[in-house]
Amino acid sequence: MLNLTCKWKNMLSRTNIGEFEEIVILTIGVLGENAYGHSIKLEIEKRLKRAVSMGALHTGLYRLEEKGYLESRLGEVTNVRGGKPKRFFKVTASGQKAVKNAMDSRKKLWDSIPEGVFKLFPAK
Amino acid sequence: MNLPPKILYWLLDSICPTDRQDLKGDFIELYHYRCNNSGRLKANAGFIRDIITTIPLTWIIKKKKTNQRIPFMLLAHMKTARRTLVRNKMYSFINVTGLSVGLSACLLITLFVRDELSFDKQIKDYERIYRISGNYQQGVDSRVSSAATTFLLQPLLQEKLSGVEASSRVEFRFDEITAENKDYLQSDIAYADSTFFDIFSLPFIHGNPASALDDPTQVVVDRETALKFFGEENALGKSITMKDKHFTISGVIENMPANMHFFAHVIFPISGIKQWYADWVFSNISGRSVYTYVKVMKDHDVGKLENQCNGILKANWPQKDGVPQLILQPITSIHLGPAMQGETKPNGTETDVYIFCITAIIILLLACINYINLSMAAALPRSKEAGIKRVLGSTVRMMLGQFQTESFLVLVISGLIASCIMDVYADA
Numbered sequence: 001m002l003n004l005t006c007k008w009k010n011m012l013s014r015t016n017i018g019e020f021e022e023i024v025i026l027t028i029g030v031l032g033e034n035a036y037g038h039s040i041k042l043e044i045e046k047r048l049k050r051a052v053s054m055g056a057l058h059t060g061l062y063r064l065e066e067k068g069y070l071e072s073r074l075g076e077v078t079n080v081r082g083g084k085p086k087r088f089f090k091v092t093a094s095g096q097k098a099v100k101n102a103m104d105s106r107k108k109l110w111d112s113i114p115e116g117v118f119k120l121f122p123a124k
Numbered sequence: 125m126n127l128p129p130k131i132l133y134w135l136l137d138s139i140c141p142t143d144r145q146d147l148k149g150d151f152i153e154l155y156h157y158r159c160n161n162s163g164r165l166k167a168n169a170g171f172i173r174d175i176i177t178t179i180p181l182t183w184i185i186k187k188k189k190t191n192q193r194i195p196f197m198l199l200a201h202m203k204t205a206r207r208t209l210v211r212n213k214m215y216s217f218i219n220v221t222g223l224s225v226g227l228s229a230c231l232l233i234t235l236f237v238r239d240e241l242s243f244d245k246q247i248k249d250y251e252r253i254y255r256i257s258g259n260y261q262q263g264v265d266s267r268v269s270s271a272a273t274t275f276l277l278q279p280l281l282q283e284k285l286s287g288v289e290a291s292s293r294v295e296f297r298f299d300e301i302t303a304e305n306k307d308y309l310q311s312d313i314a315y316a317d318s319t320f321f322d323i324f325s326l327p328f329i330h331g332n333p334a335s336a337l338d339d340p341t342q343v344v345v346d347r348e349t350a351l352k353f354f355g356e357e358n359a360l361g362k363s364i365t366m367k368d369k370h371f372t373i374s375g376v377i378e379n380m381p382a383n384m385h386f387f388a389h390v391i392f393p394i395s396g397i398k399q400w401y402a403d404w405v406f407s408n409i410s411g412r413s414v415y416t417y418v419k420v421m422k423d424h425d426v427g428k429l430e431n432q433c434n435g436i437l438k439a440n441w442p443q444k445d446g447v448p449q450l451i452l453q454p455i456t457s458i459h460l461g462p463a464m465q466g467e468t469k470p471n472g473t474e475t476d477v478y479i480f481c482i483t484a485i486i487i488l489l490l491a492c493i494n495y496i497n498l499s500m501a502a503a504l505p506r507s508k509e510a511g512i513k514r515v516l517g518s519t520v521r522m523m524l525g526q527f528q529t530e531s532f533l534v535l536v537i538s539g540l541i542a543s544c545i546m547d548v549y550a551d552a
Contacts, residue, residue: 036146055177058147058178081153085149086150
């Protein structure tokens, strides 16, 4: 029981993020001012050649915003989208820290791989 | 601009959380984009697929909503409801008064009807207890129904009748009783056989119901009378005097409920007081002086029992004709049944109960109509308020909640007033 509660606490206060979340944050960074639901989806599909479902994307966005890695504002109402506003996303400081942290930890691991183990990519 | 078909749009509306308008916009934009790239058919399929993948998101968002929004909204509604009620004082006064008067009348009638219908139902085994009443010949062909029977009937029945668990005679009088050197004019005195408590299992506070009336010098009083005579509940073993004869208290019972067809404060054994009876009581079988109760055994045929009773009476009747017709009356039918000669308490009537029921329904209906009428009249000038709220972004559901909270507040206030009124008049 104690073990389980500890695990929960870890999950709640974690600063590391999932792979998909990382991609979403980075894509928002790539798009800059023009990052809203549809453009993020198109950008990921275009750059990474992987299909993104609306549900997964919006759930991810909602969760990230809840955790404070993203912030959003509603844009102007235009006729193009059936009179619905766009929600523009911006990466917060803690979001930036989180992706940097993710990248650093991977880099650390990459650098510690001994020579000759990954034969396809020999370390320099 | 390619727009999705209406049915898909409706599907999206029903699934999408209302405060996520941007999500809808994304869906529409994506649809347009897909139409241009790969045609309507694929766009439709993709639309449906995406809606399905969005369902988990709606759960996540809705869960948060119920946690935070509703108490807040309710508070806001209460606030505005209070303000409107205070502002339109005349309207709220009429509304609350009308509703509370209607409600209290309805509640009072319900109480009365419930009381009438509950008569004798709290006695244990009430469905097996019957009162023997008779239809007597009077003059040549006029007959009269009487609740009382002859003093001689019960011993005859006890001797010859089978299928009866217990039978008892009861009579009610008032008399002067002396207790601790003080005289009281005591009403509601019962004279009963020792089997009385076998039939009516009244709750005893002190004493043993099985032997309480066995001895001619014993007497049972209720709690109220014990307090009146001796100033304490436990009056066991103390003595009271009636007509210079001493009686010892052998039991104290709870005060009898008001919804029984008879009532007694003090219960004397018949064996102890029969020396004061007139001679005709013991000899005249056509006399009518006591009530006779029987408790029938479980699942015994009452019709057969009634015939047996009549047979026994006929066999002991001195003349050939003029034998009264005995009737076994279930005690629950006594209060609302036809009034007979010599009833112990004034009867109610079944028609009265029905009339009161209908009256209560009509009063309630009128109160409702009055309330609806007033609220509708008051709602018309408030269309401006509704319009402004709508412009400021409240949904239809919010507006409904607002008006319902107002009605609810009025109802709670008038309900409270009605229960106060009921409380004041219920004892009367």
